[in-house]
Amino acid sequence: MRGKAVIAGVGHTAFGKLPGRSTVSMNVEACRKALEDANIPKDRVDAVFVKTPSSARELMYGQKLTEALGIQPKMNFALDQGGAANISLISIAIMAIDAGQIDVALVCYADNPRSGDRAIYSRPRGDDAAYGWFSTAAGYAMIHQRYLIEHGARPEHFGAVAVACRKHGAANPNAQVRKAITMDQYMASPWVVDPLRRDDCCLVSDGGAAIVIMSAKRARELGVDKPVSILGFGHGNTGWEVPLRPELTSTLAKTAAKTAFAMAGLGPKDIDVAELYDCFTITPLMTLEDYGFCKPGQAGPFVSDGCIEIGGDLPLNTSGGLLSETGMPGMQLTIEAVRQLRGVAVTQVKGAKVALVSNQGGTMHTHATLILGN
Amino acid sequence: MADYPLPQVTELTKPYWDALDQGHMVFQRCNACANAWLPARQECPNCLKADMRWEKASGRGKVVSWVVYHSAYHDAFKDRLPYVVALIELDEGPRLMSNFLGAREALRGDLPVTLVIEREQGFALGKFKAA
Ligand SMILES: [Zn+2]
Numbered sequence: 001m002r003g004k005a006v007i008a009g010v011g012h013t014a015f016g017k018l019p020g021r022s023t024v025s026m027n028v029e030a031c032r033k034a035l036e037d038a039n040i041p042k043d044r045v046d047a048v049f050v051k052t053p054s055s056a057r058e059l060m061y062g063q064k065l066t067e068a069l070g071i072q073p074k075m076n077f078a079l080d081q082g083g084a085a086n087i088s089l090i091s092i093a094i095m096a097i098d099a100g101q102i103d104v105a106l107v108c109y110a111d112n113p114r115s116g117d118r119a120i121y122s123r124p125r126g127d128d129a130a131y132g133w134f135s136t137a138a139g140y141a142m143i144h145q146r147y148l149i150e151h152g153a154r155p156e157h158f159g160a161v162a163v164a165c166r167k168h169g170a171a172n173p174n175a176q177v178r179k180a181i182t183m184d185q186y187m188a189s190p191w192v193v194d195p196l197r198r199d200d201c202c203l204v205s206d207g208g209a210a211i212v213i214m215s216a217k218r219a220r221e222l223g224v225d226k227p228v229s230i231l232g233f234g235h236g237n238t239g240w241e242v243p244l245r246p247e248l249t250s251t252l253a254k255t256a257a258k259t260a261f262a263m264a265g266l267g268p269k270d271i272d273v274a275e276l277y278d279c280f281t282i283t284p285l286m287t288l289e290d291y292g293f294c295k296p297g298q299a300g301p302f303v304s305d306g307c308i309e310i311g312g313d314l315p316l317n318t319s320g321g322l323l324s325e326t327g328m329p330g331m332q333l334t335i336e337a338v339r340q341l342r343g344v345a346v347t348q349v350k351g352a353k354v355a356l357v358s359n360q361g362g363t364m365h366t367h368a369t370l371i372l373g374n
Numbered sequence: 375m376a377d378y379p380l381p382q383v384t385e386l387t388k389p390y391w392d393a394l395d396q397g398h399m400v401f402q403r404c405n406a407c408a409n410a411w412l413p414a415r416q417e418c419p420n421c422l423k424a425d426m427r428w429e430k431a432s433g434r435g436k437v438v439s440w441v442v443y444h445s446a447y448h449d450a451f452k453d454r455l456p457y458v459v460a461l462i463e464l465d466e467g468p469r470l471m472s473n474f475l476g477a478r479e480a481l482r483g484d485l486p487v488t489l490v491i492e493r494e495q496g497f498a499l500g501k502f503k504a505a
Pocket residue numbers: 404405406407408409418419420421422423
Protein backbone atom coordinates (compact mmCIF):
# COMPACT_ATOMS: atom_id res chain seq x y z
CA MET A 1 0.00 0.00 0.00
CA ARG A 2 3.14 2.13 0.10
CA GLY A 3 2.56 5.53 -1.49
CA LYS A 4 -1.01 4.83 -2.62
CA ALA A 5 -2.48 7.45 -0.26
CA VAL A 6 -1.43 10.99 0.57
CA ILE A 7 -1.99 13.68 3.13
CA ALA A 8 -3.52 16.40 0.99
CA GLY A 9 -4.10 19.08 3.59
CA VAL A 10 -3.48 19.95 7.22
CA GLY A 11 -5.01 22.51 9.59
CA HIS A 12 -5.05 23.39 13.25
CA THR A 13 -6.33 25.95 15.73
CA ALA A 14 -4.16 28.06 18.00
CA PHE A 15 -2.67 25.98 20.83
CA GLY A 16 -2.83 26.83 24.52
CA LYS A 17 -5.77 28.25 26.41
CA LEU A 18 -8.90 28.69 24.31
CA PRO A 19 -11.68 29.38 26.84
CA GLY A 20 -15.24 29.17 25.62
CA ARG A 21 -14.45 26.95 22.65
CA SER A 22 -16.23 23.61 22.48
CA THR A 23 -14.32 20.64 21.13
CA VAL A 24 -16.76 20.50 18.21
CA SER A 25 -16.01 24.15 17.40
CA MET A 26 -12.26 23.57 17.45
CA ASN A 27 -12.67 20.46 15.28
CA VAL A 28 -14.67 22.48 12.75
CA GLU A 29 -12.02 25.22 12.62
CA ALA A 30 -9.25 22.65 12.13
CA CYS A 31 -11.25 20.81 9.43
CA ARG A 32 -12.05 24.09 7.60
CA LYS A 33 -8.35 24.97 7.55
CA ALA A 34 -7.32 21.49 6.41
CA LEU A 35 -9.85 21.62 3.55
CA GLU A 36 -8.61 25.10 2.57
CA ASP A 37 -5.04 23.79 2.66
CA ALA A 38 -6.01 20.90 0.35
CA ASN A 39 -8.04 23.37 -1.71
CA ILE A 40 -11.10 21.11 -1.92
CA PRO A 41 -14.76 21.77 -1.02
CA LYS A 42 -16.26 19.98 1.97
CA ASP A 43 -18.67 18.13 -0.35
CA ARG A 44 -15.69 16.04 -1.50
CA VAL A 45 -15.39 14.54 1.98
CA ASP A 46 -17.11 11.19 2.41
CA ALA A 47 -15.54 10.07 5.67
CA VAL A 48 -15.00 11.83 9.00
CA PHE A 49 -12.96 10.00 11.63
CA VAL A 50 -12.44 11.73 14.96
CA LYS A 51 -10.58 10.90 18.16
CA THR A 52 -12.80 11.25 21.23
CA PRO A 53 -11.92 14.23 23.45
CA SER A 54 -10.44 13.24 26.83
CA SER A 55 -11.84 16.23 28.73
CA ALA A 56 -15.52 15.66 28.02
CA ARG A 57 -16.85 12.28 26.97
CA GLU A 58 -19.92 12.48 24.76
CA LEU A 59 -21.99 9.78 23.14
CA MET A 60 -22.29 9.84 19.35
CA TYR A 61 -19.50 12.39 19.13
CA GLY A 62 -18.81 11.64 15.46
CA GLN A 63 -22.38 12.43 14.53
CA LYS A 64 -22.29 15.72 16.46
CA LEU A 65 -19.23 16.73 14.50
CA THR A 66 -20.63 15.88 11.07
CA GLU A 67 -23.74 17.89 11.91
CA ALA A 68 -21.53 20.88 12.74
CA LEU A 69 -19.59 20.28 9.52
CA GLY A 70 -22.85 20.14 7.56
CA ILE A 71 -21.96 16.94 5.73
CA GLN A 72 -23.37 13.43 5.54
CA PRO A 73 -20.39 11.17 4.95
CA LYS A 74 -20.45 7.50 4.03
CA MET A 75 -18.27 6.65 7.02
CA ASN A 76 -18.13 8.44 10.36
CA PHE A 77 -17.11 7.43 13.87
CA ALA A 78 -15.21 8.44 16.98
CA LEU A 79 -12.37 6.30 18.29
CA ASP A 80 -11.44 5.91 21.95
CA GLN A 81 -7.83 4.73 21.89
CA GLY A 82 -5.98 7.50 23.71
CA GLY A 83 -3.10 9.19 21.95
CA ALA A 84 -2.63 6.47 19.34
CA ALA A 85 -6.04 7.21 17.84
CA ASN A 86 -4.94 9.81 15.30
CA ILE A 87 -2.58 7.52 13.40
CA SER A 88 -5.01 4.64 13.85
CA LEU A 89 -7.71 6.72 12.17
CA ILE A 90 -5.33 7.74 9.39
CA SER A 91 -4.58 4.04 8.82
CA ILE A 92 -8.27 3.16 8.74
CA ALA A 93 -8.89 5.96 6.24
CA ILE A 94 -6.16 4.65 3.95
CA MET A 95 -7.52 1.10 4.11
CA ALA A 96 -11.07 2.30 3.46
CA ILE A 97 -9.89 4.29 0.45
CA ASP A 98 -7.94 1.28 -0.84
CA ALA A 99 -11.04 -0.90 -0.39
CA GLY A 100 -13.04 1.49 -2.55
CA GLN A 101 -15.35 2.44 0.30
CA ILE A 102 -14.53 6.14 0.45
CA ASP A 103 -12.73 8.77 -1.57
CA VAL A 104 -11.67 11.61 0.75
CA ALA A 105 -11.36 11.40 4.55
CA LEU A 106 -11.08 14.05 7.22
CA VAL A 107 -9.25 12.83 10.33
CA CYS A 108 -9.42 15.21 13.25
CA TYR A 109 -9.16 15.75 16.96
CA ALA A 110 -9.89 18.52 19.46
CA ASP A 111 -9.86 18.80 23.20
CA ASN A 112 -10.04 21.48 25.89
CA PRO A 113 -8.56 20.09 29.12
CA ARG A 114 -6.72 23.37 29.80
CA SER A 115 -9.70 25.69 30.07
CA GLY A 116 -12.14 22.83 30.68
CA ASP A 117 -11.97 19.65 32.72
CA ARG A 118 -8.56 18.08 33.31
CA ALA A 119 -9.65 15.79 36.17
CA ILE A 120 -8.79 12.73 34.09
CA TYR A 121 -5.08 13.47 34.47
CA SER A 122 -5.18 13.40 38.29
CA ARG A 123 -7.72 10.56 38.60
CA PRO A 124 -7.68 7.83 41.25
CA ARG A 125 -6.56 4.56 39.67
CA GLY A 126 -9.32 2.22 40.82
CA ASP A 127 -9.00 0.43 44.15
CA ASP A 128 -5.26 1.20 44.13
CA ALA A 129 -6.20 4.76 45.12
CA ALA A 130 -6.26 3.29 48.64
CA TYR A 131 -2.46 3.18 48.36
CA GLY A 132 -2.35 6.75 47.03
CA TRP A 133 -2.08 5.60 43.39
CA PHE A 134 -3.35 8.61 41.47
CA SER A 135 -2.72 10.41 38.16
CA THR A 136 -1.66 9.69 34.60
CA ALA A 137 1.87 10.89 35.31
CA ALA A 138 2.44 8.28 38.03
CA GLY A 139 2.02 5.40 35.58
CA TYR A 140 4.75 6.83 33.38
CA ALA A 141 6.87 7.56 36.49
CA MET A 142 6.65 3.85 37.40
CA ILE A 143 7.97 2.90 33.95
CA HIS A 144 10.62 5.67 34.09
CA GLN A 145 11.87 4.31 37.45
CA ARG A 146 12.08 0.75 36.11
CA TYR A 147 14.06 2.08 33.15
CA LEU A 148 16.50 3.69 35.61
CA ILE A 149 16.79 0.37 37.48
CA GLU A 150 17.35 -1.78 34.39
CA HIS A 151 19.61 0.51 32.41
CA GLY A 152 21.36 2.72 34.94
CA ALA A 153 20.17 5.74 32.94
CA ARG A 154 20.97 9.23 34.23
CA PRO A 155 18.49 12.10 34.71
CA GLU A 156 20.43 14.01 32.03
CA HIS A 157 19.34 11.42 29.45
CA PHE A 158 15.72 12.41 30.05
CA GLY A 159 16.78 16.03 30.28
CA ALA A 160 18.27 15.88 26.78
CA VAL A 161 14.78 15.16 25.39
CA ALA A 162 13.22 18.03 27.35
CA VAL A 163 15.98 20.46 26.34
CA ALA A 164 15.69 19.55 22.62
CA CYS A 165 11.89 19.77 22.53
CA ARG A 166 11.83 23.08 24.40
CA LYS A 167 14.53 24.47 22.09
CA HIS A 168 12.51 23.50 19.02
CA GLY A 169 9.31 24.84 20.56
CA ALA A 170 10.97 28.15 21.32
CA ALA A 171 11.54 28.59 17.57
CA ASN A 172 7.91 27.79 16.71
CA PRO A 173 5.60 30.85 16.72
CA ASN A 174 2.55 28.56 17.18
CA ALA A 175 3.98 26.79 20.22
CA GLN A 176 2.16 27.07 23.53
CA VAL A 177 5.47 27.35 25.41
CA ARG A 178 8.26 29.24 23.67
CA LYS A 179 10.85 29.11 26.40
CA ALA A 180 14.01 27.06 25.97
CA ILE A 181 15.54 25.47 29.05
CA THR A 182 19.07 24.50 30.02
CA MET A 183 20.04 21.15 31.49
CA ASP A 184 20.56 22.87 34.85
CA GLN A 185 17.02 24.24 34.72
CA TYR A 186 15.71 20.77 33.83
CA MET A 187 17.56 19.22 36.78
CA ALA A 188 16.18 21.90 39.13
CA SER A 189 12.56 21.58 37.99
CA PRO A 190 10.30 20.30 40.80
CA TRP A 191 9.00 16.74 41.19
CA VAL A 192 5.59 15.93 39.80
CA VAL A 193 5.80 12.29 40.86
CA ASP A 194 9.42 11.31 41.52
CA PRO A 195 11.26 10.33 39.27
CA LEU A 196 9.23 12.64 36.99
CA ARG A 197 10.23 16.27 37.09
CA ARG A 198 7.90 19.00 35.86
CA ASP A 199 9.96 19.35 32.69
CA ASP A 200 9.56 15.63 31.92
CA CYS A 201 5.81 16.21 31.55
CA CYS A 202 3.87 17.45 28.55
CA LEU A 203 1.69 20.53 28.47
CA VAL A 204 -2.04 20.56 29.09
CA SER A 205 -3.60 22.25 26.09
CA ASP A 206 -6.75 23.27 24.31
CA GLY A 207 -6.71 22.94 20.56
CA GLY A 208 -7.80 21.10 17.47
CA ALA A 209 -6.07 19.62 14.43
CA ALA A 210 -7.19 17.94 11.21
CA ILE A 211 -5.79 16.36 8.09
CA VAL A 212 -7.24 15.40 4.71
CA ILE A 213 -6.45 11.95 3.29
CA MET A 214 -7.07 10.81 -0.29
CA SER A 215 -5.49 8.50 -2.84
CA ALA A 216 -2.38 9.72 -4.66
CA LYS A 217 -4.35 9.34 -7.88
CA ARG A 218 -7.20 11.57 -6.66
CA ALA A 219 -4.69 14.16 -5.41
CA ARG A 220 -3.16 14.34 -8.91
CA GLU A 221 -6.61 14.68 -10.53
CA LEU A 222 -7.57 17.47 -8.12
CA GLY A 223 -4.25 19.25 -8.54
CA VAL A 224 -3.44 19.12 -4.80
CA ASP A 225 -0.32 21.15 -4.05
CA LYS A 226 2.54 19.31 -2.32
CA PRO A 227 0.75 16.11 -1.29
CA VAL A 228 2.76 14.10 1.22
CA SER A 229 2.98 10.40 0.53
CA ILE A 230 2.08 7.80 3.17
CA LEU A 231 4.76 5.14 2.93
CA GLY A 232 3.93 2.92 5.86
CA PHE A 233 1.93 2.45 9.01
CA GLY A 234 1.72 -0.09 11.81
CA HIS A 235 0.08 -0.83 15.14
CA GLY A 236 0.76 -2.55 18.42
CA ASN A 237 -1.29 -2.68 21.59
CA THR A 238 0.13 -3.65 24.96
CA GLY A 239 -2.89 -5.06 26.73
CA TRP A 240 -1.72 -5.14 30.34
CA GLU A 241 -2.19 -2.32 32.80
CA VAL A 242 1.21 -1.12 34.10
CA PRO A 243 1.40 -3.27 37.27
CA LEU A 244 0.57 -6.43 35.31
CA ARG A 245 3.00 -5.87 32.45
CA PRO A 246 5.71 -8.54 32.50
CA GLU A 247 8.11 -6.09 30.87
CA LEU A 248 7.96 -2.38 31.65
CA THR A 249 10.72 -0.97 29.46
CA SER A 250 9.56 -2.18 26.05
CA THR A 251 6.11 -2.21 24.45
CA LEU A 252 4.32 -3.31 21.30
CA ALA A 253 5.66 -0.09 19.78
CA LYS A 254 8.25 -2.57 18.49
CA THR A 255 5.60 -4.39 16.46
CA ALA A 256 4.06 -1.15 15.21
CA ALA A 257 7.41 0.08 13.88
CA LYS A 258 8.35 -3.28 12.37
CA THR A 259 5.08 -3.34 10.43
CA ALA A 260 5.43 0.27 9.28
CA PHE A 261 9.07 -0.12 8.22
CA ALA A 262 8.23 -3.31 6.32
CA MET A 263 5.40 -1.60 4.45
CA ALA A 264 7.63 1.35 3.59
CA GLY A 265 10.60 -0.87 2.68
CA LEU A 266 12.69 1.34 4.94
CA GLY A 267 14.58 1.15 8.23
CA PRO A 268 15.65 3.54 10.99
CA LYS A 269 18.69 4.65 8.97
CA ASP A 270 16.39 6.05 6.26
CA ILE A 271 14.59 8.46 8.60
CA ASP A 272 15.49 12.15 8.20
CA VAL A 273 13.25 13.57 10.90
CA ALA A 274 11.27 11.93 13.73
CA GLU A 275 8.19 13.21 15.53
CA LEU A 276 7.89 10.89 18.53
CA TYR A 277 5.05 11.11 21.03
CA ASP A 278 6.55 12.84 24.07
CA CYS A 279 3.84 12.92 26.72
CA PHE A 280 6.69 12.23 29.14
CA THR A 281 10.41 12.07 28.33
CA ILE A 282 10.57 8.32 29.00
CA THR A 283 8.22 7.72 26.06
CA PRO A 284 10.45 8.88 23.18
CA LEU A 285 13.48 7.20 24.81
CA MET A 286 11.72 3.83 24.84
CA THR A 287 10.27 4.49 21.38
CA LEU A 288 13.77 5.03 19.96
CA GLU A 289 14.80 1.64 21.36
CA ASP A 290 11.66 -0.24 20.32
CA TYR A 291 11.92 1.27 16.82
CA GLY A 292 15.51 0.06 16.46
CA PHE A 293 17.31 3.42 16.38
CA CYS A 294 19.49 2.11 19.18
CA LYS A 295 19.85 -0.97 21.39
CA PRO A 296 17.79 -1.44 24.58
CA GLY A 297 19.14 0.84 27.27
CA GLN A 298 21.11 2.96 24.82
CA ALA A 299 18.57 5.72 24.12
CA GLY A 300 20.14 7.93 26.80
CA PRO A 301 23.57 8.10 25.19
CA PHE A 302 21.81 8.22 21.76
CA VAL A 303 19.93 11.46 22.55
CA SER A 304 22.93 13.15 24.16
CA ASP A 305 25.36 15.51 22.45
CA GLY A 306 22.75 17.25 20.29
CA CYS A 307 21.91 14.16 18.19
CA ILE A 308 18.16 14.91 18.37
CA GLU A 309 18.41 18.67 17.87
CA ILE A 310 18.16 20.44 14.51
CA GLY A 311 21.46 19.76 12.74
CA GLY A 312 21.90 16.46 14.61
CA ASP A 313 21.70 12.95 13.14
CA LEU A 314 18.02 12.49 14.02
CA PRO A 315 16.16 15.78 14.61
CA LEU A 316 13.32 14.98 17.00
CA ASN A 317 10.03 16.79 17.61
CA THR A 318 11.06 19.69 15.45
CA SER A 319 8.09 21.90 16.35
CA GLY A 320 8.40 21.21 20.08
CA GLY A 321 6.25 18.11 20.50
CA LEU A 322 3.86 17.63 23.38
CA LEU A 323 6.45 19.10 25.73
CA SER A 324 6.49 22.52 24.07
CA GLU A 325 4.22 22.98 21.02
CA THR A 326 0.98 21.62 22.48
CA GLY A 327 0.06 18.82 24.85
CA MET A 328 -2.80 17.71 22.59
CA PRO A 329 -2.26 14.06 21.94
CA GLY A 330 -0.61 13.40 18.66
CA MET A 331 -2.07 14.99 15.55
CA GLN A 332 0.33 17.97 15.68
CA LEU A 333 3.21 15.52 15.26
CA THR A 334 1.86 14.32 11.91
CA ILE A 335 1.20 17.92 10.86
CA GLU A 336 4.80 18.91 11.65
CA ALA A 337 6.06 15.89 9.66
CA VAL A 338 3.99 17.18 6.71
CA ARG A 339 5.51 20.68 7.05
CA GLN A 340 9.01 19.17 7.14
CA LEU A 341 8.37 17.15 3.96
CA ARG A 342 6.82 20.15 2.21
CA GLY A 343 9.95 22.09 3.16
CA VAL A 344 8.01 24.79 5.01
CA ALA A 345 8.79 24.02 8.66
CA VAL A 346 10.12 26.80 10.89
CA THR A 347 12.89 24.46 12.05
CA GLN A 348 13.35 22.95 8.60
CA VAL A 349 15.58 19.88 8.38
CA LYS A 350 17.50 20.41 5.15
CA GLY A 351 16.50 17.98 2.42
CA ALA A 352 14.11 15.98 4.59
CA LYS A 353 12.70 13.15 2.45
CA VAL A 354 11.35 10.66 4.97
CA ALA A 355 9.63 11.45 8.28
CA LEU A 356 8.57 9.12 11.06
CA VAL A 357 5.70 9.77 13.48
CA SER A 358 4.75 7.82 16.61
CA ASN A 359 1.47 8.07 18.48
CA GLN A 360 0.70 6.25 21.72
CA GLY A 361 -1.93 6.33 24.42
CA GLY A 362 -3.03 5.21 27.84
CA THR A 363 0.13 4.42 29.77
CA MET A 364 1.97 3.09 26.72
CA HIS A 365 -0.97 0.74 26.10
CA THR A 366 -1.73 1.74 22.52
CA HIS A 367 0.76 2.54 19.77
CA ALA A 368 0.71 3.46 16.10
CA THR A 369 3.50 4.38 13.69
CA LEU A 370 3.36 6.42 10.50
CA ILE A 371 6.06 6.88 7.86
CA LEU A 372 5.71 9.75 5.39
CA GLY A 373 7.75 10.74 2.34
CA ASN A 374 7.84 13.40 -0.35
CA MET B 375 -9.93 11.91 56.70
CA ALA B 376 -13.63 11.26 56.34
CA ASP B 377 -13.32 10.54 52.67
CA TYR B 378 -10.31 8.20 52.55
CA PRO B 379 -10.44 6.50 49.11
CA LEU B 380 -11.14 3.00 50.39
CA PRO B 381 -11.53 0.16 47.84
CA GLN B 382 -15.01 -0.47 46.48
CA VAL B 383 -15.59 -4.01 47.67
CA THR B 384 -17.59 -6.11 45.21
CA GLU B 385 -18.70 -9.71 45.22
CA LEU B 386 -15.68 -10.42 43.03
CA THR B 387 -13.08 -8.70 45.24
CA LYS B 388 -14.54 -9.48 48.67
CA PRO B 389 -12.46 -12.66 49.24
CA TYR B 390 -9.28 -10.63 48.60
CA TRP B 391 -10.12 -7.91 51.11
CA ASP B 392 -11.55 -10.39 53.64
CA ALA B 393 -8.27 -12.34 53.55
CA LEU B 394 -6.27 -9.18 54.29
CA ASP B 395 -8.65 -8.51 57.14
CA GLN B 396 -7.74 -11.94 58.49
CA GLY B 397 -4.03 -11.21 58.17
CA HIS B 398 -2.91 -12.67 54.86
CA MET B 399 -2.94 -12.02 51.12
CA VAL B 400 -4.64 -14.23 48.56
CA PHE B 401 -4.55 -14.39 44.78
CA GLN B 402 -6.50 -16.26 42.14
CA ARG B 403 -5.23 -19.42 40.48
CA CYS B 404 -6.81 -21.10 37.48
CA ASN B 405 -7.90 -24.71 38.05
CA ALA B 406 -7.55 -25.41 34.34
CA CYS B 407 -4.09 -24.01 33.51
CA ALA B 408 -2.53 -23.08 36.90
CA ASN B 409 -2.06 -19.43 35.88
CA ALA B 410 -1.95 -17.10 38.91
CA TRP B 411 -2.97 -13.45 39.01
CA LEU B 412 -4.23 -10.33 40.73
CA PRO B 413 -6.49 -8.34 40.77
CA ALA B 414 -9.58 -10.54 40.85
CA ARG B 415 -11.15 -11.47 37.51
CA GLN B 416 -14.07 -13.54 36.37
CA GLU B 417 -12.06 -15.42 33.77
CA CYS B 418 -8.47 -16.60 33.59
CA PRO B 419 -6.61 -14.17 31.29
CA ASN B 420 -4.55 -17.09 29.97
CA CYS B 421 -7.01 -19.86 29.06
CA LEU B 422 -10.19 -17.73 29.47
CA LYS B 423 -11.94 -20.35 31.56
CA ALA B 424 -14.01 -19.29 34.57
CA ASP B 425 -12.73 -22.00 36.88
CA MET B 426 -10.44 -20.64 39.57
CA ARG B 427 -9.72 -20.72 43.29
CA TRP B 428 -8.32 -18.33 45.85
CA GLU B 429 -4.88 -19.32 47.07
CA LYS B 430 -2.97 -18.01 50.07
CA ALA B 431 0.20 -16.08 49.24
CA SER B 432 3.39 -16.43 51.25
CA GLY B 433 3.46 -12.65 51.70
CA ARG B 434 6.96 -12.55 50.24
CA GLY B 435 7.83 -10.72 47.06
CA LYS B 436 10.11 -8.14 45.46
CA VAL B 437 9.99 -4.52 44.37
CA VAL B 438 9.72 -4.16 40.59
CA SER B 439 9.53 -0.36 40.56
CA TRP B 440 8.31 2.57 42.63
CA VAL B 441 7.36 6.25 42.56
CA VAL B 442 7.46 8.89 45.27
CA TYR B 443 4.61 11.35 45.68
CA HIS B 444 5.77 14.74 46.90
CA SER B 445 2.35 16.30 46.44
CA ALA B 446 -1.06 14.85 47.22
CA TYR B 447 -3.78 14.25 44.64
CA HIS B 448 -6.22 13.60 47.49
CA ASP B 449 -6.54 15.27 50.90
CA ALA B 450 -6.19 11.94 52.69
CA PHE B 451 -2.53 11.77 51.63
CA LYS B 452 -1.48 15.33 52.53
CA ASP B 453 -0.11 14.34 55.94
CA ARG B 454 1.77 11.34 54.54
CA LEU B 455 4.01 13.12 52.06
CA PRO B 456 6.38 12.03 50.75
CA TYR B 457 5.01 8.51 50.33
CA VAL B 458 6.00 5.59 48.11
CA VAL B 459 3.75 3.59 45.79
CA ALA B 460 5.55 0.43 44.76
CA LEU B 461 4.89 -2.22 42.15
CA ILE B 462 5.33 -5.55 43.92
CA GLU B 463 5.75 -9.00 42.41
CA LEU B 464 4.72 -11.79 44.76
CA ASP B 465 6.93 -14.89 44.92
CA GLU B 466 3.94 -16.76 43.48
CA GLY B 467 3.94 -14.49 40.38
CA PRO B 468 1.01 -12.05 40.63
CA ARG B 469 1.84 -8.33 40.59
CA LEU B 470 0.10 -5.52 42.43
CA MET B 471 0.34 -1.89 43.43
CA SER B 472 1.00 -1.20 47.09
CA ASN B 473 2.91 1.02 49.49
CA PHE B 474 6.50 0.51 50.54
CA LEU B 475 6.94 1.22 54.24
CA GLY B 476 10.26 2.24 55.67
CA ALA B 477 13.21 4.31 54.52
CA ARG B 478 13.10 5.26 50.86
CA GLU B 479 16.89 5.01 50.79
CA ALA B 480 16.56 1.23 51.11
CA LEU B 481 14.63 0.96 47.83
CA ARG B 482 16.30 -0.74 44.90
CA GLY B 483 15.17 -2.89 41.99
CA ASP B 484 14.19 -6.44 43.04
CA LEU B 485 14.46 -5.59 46.76
CA PRO B 486 12.94 -8.53 48.73
CA VAL B 487 9.87 -7.43 50.68
CA THR B 488 7.33 -8.90 53.02
CA LEU B 489 3.64 -8.21 53.64
CA VAL B 490 2.49 -5.85 56.38
CA ILE B 491 -1.22 -5.37 57.09
CA GLU B 492 -2.15 -1.77 57.88
CA ARG B 493 -5.64 -0.50 58.56
CA GLU B 494 -7.28 2.66 57.26
CA GLN B 495 -10.48 3.42 59.13
CA GLY B 496 -10.51 -0.22 60.13
CA PHE B 497 -10.14 -1.44 56.54
CA ALA B 498 -7.18 -3.81 56.07
CA LEU B 499 -4.72 -2.93 53.28
CA GLY B 500 -1.74 -5.02 52.20
CA LYS B 501 1.49 -3.04 52.30
CA PHE B 502 5.13 -4.12 52.15
CA LYS B 503 8.42 -3.54 53.98
CA ALA B 504 11.97 -4.70 53.31
CA ALA B 505 12.29 -8.40 54.13
ZN1 LIG C 1 -6.38 -20.66 32.91
